[in-house]
Amino acid sequence: MDKYILGKYVPLNTFIHRLDPRMKILSMILLMVAIFMPFPSWTFTFVMSGFNALIIFVLMLISKVRLRDIIIQLRSIWFLLLVLMIINIFLPPNGSIHIIAQSGNFKLYAESFMQTGKVMLRLIEMFGVAMILTATTSPQELTFGFGWFIKPLKKIKFPVEEVSMTVSIALRFIPTLIEETNRIYKAQSSRGVDFKHGNLKMKFKGLIALIIPLFVSAFTMSDDLAFALEARGYNPKAERTSYRVLKWSTKDTIWIILITLFAAGIITISAMHLDLLRHFFPKIW
Amino acid sequence: MQIEFKNLYFNYNNNSEFKVTVLKNINYLINKNNITAIVGKTGSGKSTLTELINYFLKPTSGQVITDGFISENSTKLKFKVVNKLRKKIGYLFQFSENQLFEDTVIKDVSFGVKNFYPKDDGYEQKSKEALRLVGLDESFDSRSPFDLSGGEKKRVAIAGVIAYKPDLLILDEPTAGLDAQGKKEIMDLFKKIHETGVQIILITHDMNVVLEYADEMIVLDNGSIQKYGSPKEILKENVEKYNLETPHIYKTINALKEKGIVLNNVTDIPSLVTELKKHG
Ligand SMILES: Nc1ncnc2c1ncn2[C@@H]1O[C@H](COP(=O)(O)OP(=O)(O)OP(=O)(O)O)[C@@H](O)[C@H]1O
Ligand SMILES: [Mg+2]
Numbered sequence: 105m106d107k108y109i110l111g112k113y114v115p116l117n118t119f120i121h122r123l124d125p126r127m128k129i130l131s132m133i134l135l136m137v138a139i140f141m142p143f144p145s146w147t148f149t150f151v152m153s154g155f156n157a158l159i160i161f162v163l164m165l166i167s168k169v170r171l172r173d174i175i176i177q178l179r180s181i182w183f184l185l186l187v188l189m190i191i192n193i194f195l196p197p198n199g200s201i202h203i204i205a206q207s208g209n210f211k212l213y214a215e216s217f218m219q220t221g222k223v224m225l226r227l228i229e230m231f232g233v234a235m236i237l238t239a240t241t242s243p244q245e246l247t248f249g250f251g252w253f254i255k256p257l258k259k260i261k262f263p264v265e266e267v268s269m270t271v272s273i274a275l276r277f278i279p280t281l282i283e284e285t286n287r288i289y290k291a292q293s294s295r296g297v298d299f300k301h302g303n304l305k306m307k308f309k310g311l312i313a314l315i316i317p318l319f320v321s322a323f324t325m326s327d328d329l330a331f332a333l334e335a336r337g338y339n340p341k342a343e344r345t346s347y348r349v350l351k352w353s354t355k356d357t358i359w360i361i362l363i364t365l366f367a368a369g370i371i372t373i374s375a376m377h378l379d380l381l382r383h384f385f386p387k388i389w
Numbered sequence: 390m391q392i393e394f395k396n397l398y399f400n401y402n403n404n405s406e407f408k409v410t411v412l413k414n415i416n417y418l419i420n421k422n423n424i425t426a427i428v429g430k431t432g433s434g435k436s437t438l439t440e441l442i443n444y445f446l447k448p449t450s451g452q453v454i455t456d457g458f459i460s461e462n463s464t465k466l467k468f469k470v471v472n473k474l475r476k477k478i479g480y481l482f483q484f485s486e487n488q489l490f491e492d493t494v495i496k497d498v499s500f501g502v503k504n505f506y507p508k509d510d511g512y513e514q515k516s517k518e519a520l521r522l523v524g525l526d527e528s529f530d531s532r533s534p535f536d537l538s539g540g541e542k543k544r545v546a547i548a549g550v551i552a553y554k555p556d557l558l559i560l561d562e563p564t565a566g567l568d569a570q571g572k573k574e575i576m577d578l579f580k581k582i583h584e585t586g587v588q589i590i591l592i593t594h595d596m597n598v599v600l601e602y603a604d605e606m607i608v609l610d611n612g613s614i615q616k617y618g619s620p621k622e623i624l625k626e627n628v629e630k631y632n633l634e635t636p637h638i639y640k641t642i643n644a645l646k647e648k649g650i651v652l653n654n655v656t657d658i659p660s661l662v663t664e665l666k667k668h669g
Contacts, residue, residue, distance in 0.1 A: 116406075290478075290482065290485065294475055294480035296475060296501055298504075300466055316490035317487055320487070
């Protein structure tokens with residue numbers, strides 16, 4: 105089940121779990137912006153990236169998201185990073201000056217590796233932030249949160265309620281479908297399907313044996329659900345009151361102020377286009 | 390096929406905060422060639438125990454030895470080895486009617502035969518035999534499995550696991566969702582298959598079925614085996630503390646006993662009738 109960790113809600117009751125989903129969504133956006141701000145020198149970039157990483161790491165500790173789970177996610181994109189590294193080696197980033205090896209016309213720049221490292225760090229941080237959000241916020245809360253943000257779209261006749269309902273039902277069924285997939289997987293393995301080894305034809309056959317029953321189940325479920333909704337008089341156009349009311353509390357305000365200050369700080373430093381390290385510690389650099 | 394559990398423990402999500410301990414120190418040797426019933430209330434770990442048998446799950450500690458294959462926590466599962474074992478086991482899952490996927494019934498039934506015996510071209514013959522055995526005639530062969538009723542789908546699923554002639558059948562709630570008639574037909578069918586030398590492990594909530602068909606039974610509760618032995622003996626006692634229902638026939642005997650009519654040696658309806666006659 106390790107594969108499904110990204111985006112999986114972990115039903116604990118940490119401090120971050122109890123925060124308002126709207127505040128968490130907003131914070132996530134702010135943190136993402138902070139992560140992707142550019143800085144004038146390599147050293148400074150890495151120092152700032154490390155600073156972001158530290159903050160995110162603290163948030164991870166509070167919300168009990170494990171570093172290991174993020175590393176697992178990276179395993180699925182290591183190939184992408186490799187390609188990125190190769191591109192960076194053959195097309196070094198602008199302003200590369202530190203040659204570490206040379207053979208004929210080809211120069212290997214230190215900046216190629218720094219660039220790859222920078223992107224990798226940012227990806228880890230981004231995964232971290234996204235996982236803090238999804239691990240601490242149940243799918244229902246998430247849809248409520250997003251629903252609140254898109255509410256103004258109602259003015260331009262965007263079907264906000266319907267979209268919210270659809271999304272929350274879809275999210276609700278993800279665990280059920282995973283369970284169903286597992287069950288069908290086992291059933292077909294017991295009939296001798298080799299999903300992992302075997303030749304391409306075998307794998308394809310295995311995939312079909314998995315996907316068709318899954319689709320059939322999904323359609324049956326959605327059919328049943330549609331009947332059940334209709335039987336209980338569901339009208340998509342009707343005005344809806346929520347069983348759960350989002351409650352914004354003082355601690356949410358305090359947090360959003362802290363996060364905004366942090367992000368604003370990072371953005372300001374980036375906007376100054378100044379290598380602050382060189383500025384304050386001229387002797388060392 | 391001999392199946393042995395040795396100091397078996399099993400947890401789901403063992404290395405996380407969501408650890409669920411399902412089986413605790415199970416020690417048991419399942420007798421060859423019996424119909425063995427595994428019973429227990431919902432969530433007591435019946436499916437977990439049988440999934441350990443054919444390597445879907447690995448023990449957290451202890452061993453499961455199926456037909457000489459030792460499965461331990463440290464065992465690395467090689468597909469070839471696992472498949473050699475699975476070939477000998479027909480595993481009918483709970484909700485097995487949801488695993489059908491081919492466009493015709495006959496193709497679906499041949500699926501397992503073709504996977505396990507790729508060089509054998511007798512798969513169509515074997516599949517047809519299996520279908521006739523479960524009581525579906527030729528007219529079903531070329532129908533789409535998705536157009537069948539629930540009970541018919543179940544039969545196709547059963548044909549799909551018996552077609553490759555396994556030595557052991559693991560049946561997880563095979564009669565769920567069938568009507569009384571269908572239940573009897575299916576159970577009689579399994580009995581017939583058993584008589585041809587196929588060992589059976591049966592998970593069920595129906596104690597009447599256990600009493601009528603099983604040779605031995607295992608009662609699971611709280612993660613361990615609470616009772617094991619002959620169904621006739623175990624079900625006579627009070628099994629309601631394990632959330633099991635006393636079979637109808639024993640309920641009848643108990644009711645008669647309250648009225649002062651004490652009967653011995655009754656295990657089914659014919660013997661009940663003879664005993665009652667003796668009483669006059
Ligand atoms: N994949 C899983 N992850 C975590 N817990 C699980 C998982 N599968 C089962 N469990 C838990 O393990 C326990 C035993 O489950 P199992 O399916 O073996 O029970 P069962 O006896 O077959 O029940 P039933 O009669 O309902 O089929 C249950 O409490 C269940 O919630
Ligand atoms: Mg079960």
